[in-house]
Amino acid sequence: MLDLPSRIDIAAAAELFPLYRQTAEQPHDVQMNGSSVECCTGAGAQMLLSFSKTLSQSGHRLIIQQPSAALADDLHILGMTFLLGEGAHG
Numbered sequence: 001m002l003d004l005p006s007r008i009d010i011a012a013a014a015e016l017f018p019l020y021r022q023t024a025e026q027p028h029d030v031q032m033n034g035s036s037v038e039c040c041t042g043a044g045a046q047m048l049l050s051f052s053k054t055l056s057q058s059g060h061r062l063i064i065q066q067p068s069a070a071l072a073d074d075l076h077i078l079g080m081t082f083l084l085g086e087g088a089h090g
Contacts, residue, residue: 001031001065008037008044008071020051027058031085034067040074052083 002019005012023030030051040048052062064071065085075081 001033003033003035004037004064004071006036006038008040008048010041010043012044013047016047016051020047020054023051024054027055027060029060029063030055031063031065034064034071034084037068037071040071045074045078045080048083049080 005015019030048062048064055062062083063085064075064083067075067084072081072084075083
């Protein structure tokens with residue numbers, strides 16, 4: 001499971017791009033630990049949404065486990081709670 005950074009923004013998107021590319025070439029479910037996230041910006045949410053859509057095209061999912069309260073709130077505001085793992089919806 002990949003640990004998400006404390007801030008999911010354009011810089012984090014750049015850091016996660018190699019994983020995004022690798023997963024797109026060899027699709028599989030991807031689980032990310034969101035427990036340390038303090039902020040998810042619009043650019044960060046866009047990256048997560050794009051990653052999720054790419055995975056779903058091959059029948060796989062992006063699942064964020066153990067989201068911090070801040071991440072759960074940010075994704076709720078953006079209507080993206082479908083990314084959160086079972087029981088993690090705030």
